[in-house]
Amino acid sequence: MDNQITYPYIEEYLNELEPPEDAFLLALEEEARRDNVPAAVRPTARLLYLLAKLKQPARILEVGTAIGYSALTLYAGSGKQAKIVTIEKDEERFLLARNNIRAYGALGDVKPLCGDAEELIDTLDGTFDMVFIDAAKGASMRYFEKVLPKLSLGGMIVTDNVLYGGRTAAPGEPLHKHRTGVRIMREYLDFLCTDSRFYTAVLPVGDGVAVTLLKD
């Protein structure tokens, strides 16, 4: 099943609407599309940019760097003010990301780490004002639990891919190969939407984005 979150014509329209103003980010978006790197689609990237602009986080943590597109989008959204730590376990992608971050002149502020986020998150010092979870879909809950003690009050956690191509919301039995993924994502969204510590909005943007605020 292709993305069945909105209608294909809306998807196509939004994916072509308003490219990033920043020529470097536009080139990075094109590189990701060309090389089949699973970087945020344009509407998701615009949302990240906007959230960083609104939130003005001093520190951001990203789980799942790929080639650095969303990390640099968040950085641009923060007005290049945020300090960002971003974690990628695939070494080839990590090296590409580091080159891209360097070419953007951001290596002093955006720190890429190579390794498994489930191990590295525990080793990070300090708190974060904004977290973007975008690594293995089935592990989002585990990343969230690890990140939560490091989130500042009023902090924001953004999770991508929560609608899993529409399967999370689709009626009827999912295909066997998607059953576990669907169950995990439904449990995760139930948790985000019912736990009294958080306020969560689930948006049908891209592959589905959950925006969660830790109440202060």
Ligand code: SAM
């Ligand atoms: N956030 C990126 C963007 O929008 O430009 C896209 C990230 S891509 C969807 C997910 C990335 O997470 C992949 O490059 C994958 O190698 C990485 N990943 C998967 N599991 C991981 C883990 N446990 N720790 C760190 N990175 C992981």
